[in-house]
Amino acid sequence: MTTGEEDEDSPEELVARVTAPQHARTPAWRRAPDFRAWSGRRAAFRAWRHSRPFSGGLLLVIAGIELLALPLSGVLFKGALKLVIYIAIGGVFGVLIGILLIAAGIMLWINPTHRVFYAIAGIVLGLASFPASNLGGLFIAMLLAIIGGSLAFAWEPNDATENADDAGREPAAPRARRLRVRRLRVRRLRVRRLRVRGLTRGHRVFSVAAMPALLVAGMLGTSAHASTPQSGGLCILGIICLPGPSSSPSPQPSPSPSPSPSTRTPSSPKPTPSPACPPVSPSPSPKPTPTPTPTPGPSCSSTPAPKGGGSPTKGGGSSTKSSASASPSPGATSGSPSSGTGGEPGKKPAKKAAAARQVADPGLTAPCATSVLDAGSATLTDFAFKGIVHVPVGCGGTQEMMEFTASSASLAGGVTVTVTQGGQNTVTTSPTLGFSSGMTLYATKLCGKLAGIPLCFTPTTVSAVLLSTANLLTSVLPITLTNVVTNQPLALAGGLQTGPLSIGF
Amino acid sequence: MPTDSNAKRSPASGKVRWRRFAIVAVPSVAIAGALIGLTAKGAIASSISVSGQEFLVTASQLNGTGFEQFGGEVPGTNNSQNPVVISAIHHATLANLCQSVTVGPVTLRLTAGGGGNLVSADNLVVDASGQTGSVATFHNITIGQDAGTLTEDPGTAGTPGGFGQQADSITIDNLVQHTWLTTAGTFTLPGLSIGFGKSC
Helix, strand or coil: CCCCCCCCCCHHHHHHHHHCCHHHHCCHHHCCCCHHHCCCHHHHHHHHHHCCCHHHHHHHHHHHHHHHHHHHHHHHHHCCHHHHHHHHHHHHHHHHHHHHHHHHHHHHHHCHHHHHHHHHHHHHHHHHHHHHCHHHHHCHHHHHHHHHHHHHHHEEEHHHHHHHHHHHHCCCCCCCCCHHHHHHHHHHHHHHHHHHCCCCHHHHHHHHHHHHHHHHHHHHHHHHHHHHHHHHCEEECCCEEECCCCCCCCCCCCCCCCCCCCCCCCCCCCCCCCCCCCCECCCCCCCCCCCCCCCCCCCEECCCCHHHHCCCCCCHHHHHCCCCCCCCCHHHCCCCCCCCCCCCCCCCCHHHHHHCECCCCCCCCECCCEEEEEEEEEEEECCEEEEEEEEEECCCCEEEEEEEEECEEEEECCEEEEEEECCEEEEEEECCEEEEEEEEEEECEEEEEECCEEEEECCCCCCHHHHHHHHHHHHHCCEEEEEEEEECCEEEEEEEEECCEEEEC | CCCHHHHHCCCCCEEECHHHHHHHHHHHHHHHHHHHHHHHHCCCEEEEEECCCCEEEEEEEEEEEEEEEEEEEEECHHHCEEEEEEEEEEEEEEECEEEEEEECCEEEEEEECCCCCCEEEEEEEEEEEEEEECEEEEEEEEEEEEHHHCCCCCCCCCCCCCEEEEEEEEEEEEEEEEEEEEEEEEEECCCCEEEECCCC
């Protein structure tokens, strides 16, 4: 090392150059870090850090991680892939931008030569994240990306900037002894040529700075169009789209009068949390059994109904519908639920079988989770028992349920729907529930008190004859049941108005 | 040498030129400000998708079409599963939306949709651990439908076997939700303001 090759080097720099080893004269990011030249790891890290736009890259990486964390923290921590389905396209943009920001930051470290490109890319990604991902990660990621990208853009290695700055101004006599100098000379020549064309360095900087503005302007123009396909369904990047389920159940309220009061069993059997359907084959007795049968879970019939209930005929079986009995069953008093059906297996009455239809509405499927609806009172207008139907169950098979209709129903006195699912109780409460515009209720069990007399009905205890008599009664005047308990309620209504609603666990 | 700071440089390092920094940072911040302003006016739709932190969402009224609700779980802290009620609304408008999340001592608060300019959201999915409302009105509701067969919000359904409900349209007044995860394909937030302060 003889003397500084540029005349305007400061004295300190000259000394540094003289004392520094030979390879120090090339920019550090162009050579492998020489860790032996430094005493400790920290010093080595500092050298590595100072030789590249470290802070800018770091801010970009942090911005990317923050963008990723907002939509994905649930997924990252637990691997709950199910959540990704819900995140859909909005989250995909956030993930994409986050990953690209991290990549830009890392590339700034390992490839500082192209720092301008990565810096501009980081700024543009940060700006794009504002509409695309959680308002730019709640502003934080956007600001970090702008600052980080600008820092990286503004970073320059000392040697290179010196020469670039000096190049146009004062060409010192370059020495052709070293490769680097030769390269510099080429660069200077290029700069001169650019100056001839009137494009100075300042102009270049401004033109580069205008790039994000142009890109964002274009982005804004297309954002309106880009957002439209999201509403179609579950689409990933607008390319891979999953079609939704086709048919929607159309609730068909058929208001026809008839009462079906049912016995009240306060100690209704606790629903089992297991979603699996017990393969019960209910053997209903033709006459109304006074003892309410405890049906702890959804009583799925083990044999799936023929043709799986795909095309159920709603009105087909209604001619043979059994009718409700308002008769108070003496044995069905509260607190004595005894399994009356289990004793006589295999005796399926013909009348009952005729009344049992496939499904009410196509697409109607009952859940396997157990659910109980409690209400202090229920006032039912035009209440009618329509018969026993086989409703397909989500976990397979079908389930025998009673079908009731009413033109309107008003539930009061603290309505509670308790759903037990996966060992967890979900409780929905409302002081009142008002069903209107026609209501259809399917249930595996309906209990209540009519004028103080407890009644309870299950598909096995419903009596066609008695219910038909009751239908005549209830068609005339609305009936009021108190202490209503309904198991596995499946209700369809044209309208529903709740009071102060609360859903919790 | 062009600048006075050159004397301090070590030979193998680089440094940030603050003039260059300003040349890029100033227009970028200006663009960001314009984006924020346009979003606050409701001219740009945003995409919202947050999870992993329970936050509070309130709205004076929610109107929605294509409503589904079913049970689910989201992973919580220390390996537990938090039961949630998942509400999916195909298209929703909200009045006086307020979201707040408390992280440590800081509460971040986002409000939008005041003064008659409704917030609108498409493909809104909310995983809530609790939900209350003063009055709720549903049209063409089905309660107790199998969660796997819900059809009101195409593309969203629960686990087969689970308890679900759906409705053509829904109106909830004075909605309060404790939410674990909110996603929406598009969120238009007129009158957006974000700040620190009290929770909703």
